[in-house]
Amino acid sequence: MSMLACPLCGRQVMATRQGLARHQRAEGQPCLPESGMAINTPALGCAAVAVSLVAAVVLASWTVLWVGLLASLGAVVWWAGFSPAARVAAADRRAIQAVEEGAASSAGVTPPVRDVAQEAKRLLEELPPLGSTVEDAVAACMTRLGPFDPQPLAVRFTKLARAHVAADEWILGLAVGVARGPSDNGGALAIVTDRALVVKDRDVVYRDEEPVIQPGEYGRLDSGARTFLFTSNHGLEVALTARELAADSRRTAVIPAGRPPERLIREARDAELIAAEWMRYLGFADAVATADGADGGIDVVSARAVAQVKLEGKPTGRPTVQQLHGVAVHEGKTGVFFAAAGYTPQARTWAQTSGTVLFRFDRQGAVEPVNAAAHQLLADADARGRQ
Secondary structure: OOEEEOOOOOOEEEOOHHHHHOOEOOOOOEOOOHHHHHOOHHHHHHHHHHHHHHHHHHHOOHHHHHHHHHHHHHHHHHHHHOOHHHHHHHHHHHHHHHHHHHHHHHHOOOOOOOOHHHHHHHHHHHOOOOOOOHHHHHHHHHOOOOOOOHHHHHHHHHHHHHHHOOOOOOEEEEEEOOOOOHHHOOOOEEEEEOOOEEEEEOOEEEEEOOOEEEOOOOOEEEEOOEEEEOOOOOOHHHHHHHHHHHHHHHHHOOOOOOOOOOOOOOOHHHHHHHHHHHHHHOOOOOOEEOOOOOOOOOOEEOOOEEEEEEOOOOOEOHHHHHHHHHHHHHHOOEEEEEEOOOEOHHHHHHHHHHOOEEEEEOOOOOEEEOOHHHHHHHHHHHHHHHO
């Protein structure tokens, strides 16, 4: 039932004739006397005219008659239009009319149809680009998570992503599972990437590349014994749809023919020569590998860039990346790093802020970008190769 504020006392009452006419004040007294609402206006006018006639006859004065008639007319007009009862009655009519018009208009309104595919395309455009730091990716997805406390969850999701999301994976969404008891601490956590679903439930962490999805407004995502509801994870359905779009785009992507071929890397010199080939493909046409010996940590040089190559079994740390950046800034060039074991989270974060380009390669000679700067550099090179 719709509610309306009384024009006299301001209380919220039902928008009906009875609700407006007979509601109570906060202190329990009637807003208007029952008699005031029950007086009939025509009867009041007739009574006033009769009183005027009687007074004129008794006093034998036409003046008294006319004055009485005018006074009666004024009283009737005032009561009909300006008395508290009249104002309540007018407000009553307006309220009922508004309720009827609102009901009629809402009856003909069709709720908009949700276009999840369009939302997924918009999500891919708005998220941080592939290769961004874990902190940026998690922060962007936290805004679409749902009614959860963001601070502790952001820390937990960041730790999970750093340990189990690859550098070349695109984080598309986050989800919190259904709690299975008071000690469940909010249920399992899930990170949706363009390649898999990374799930953490207590001390168990695993990757699920084919989770079971039940679409719809009240749909859910099942991964083993873990369940993630769309209703409590507002952006989950859109993230899963975006994952399918990203997978389709990856399957249909054509690798430009001009990319350097993959070759087996047996020793550090092989890695340096492959890095030089990739530097030339990336747009540094005069890039060459430096001679063996003391090179000051620089393995590939060109007029516009310097590169360092690390064929090690552990991730490259921030100090090493900082050293390359220092040389690049000193010479006014772009710093490009190639590492076989990837980079520590601190190194990736620092490279993101400094603009250092990070690539990773394997023993088969396959090179892939790690941060946003590398993705952009490779995308520009591929675009030139397609022309």
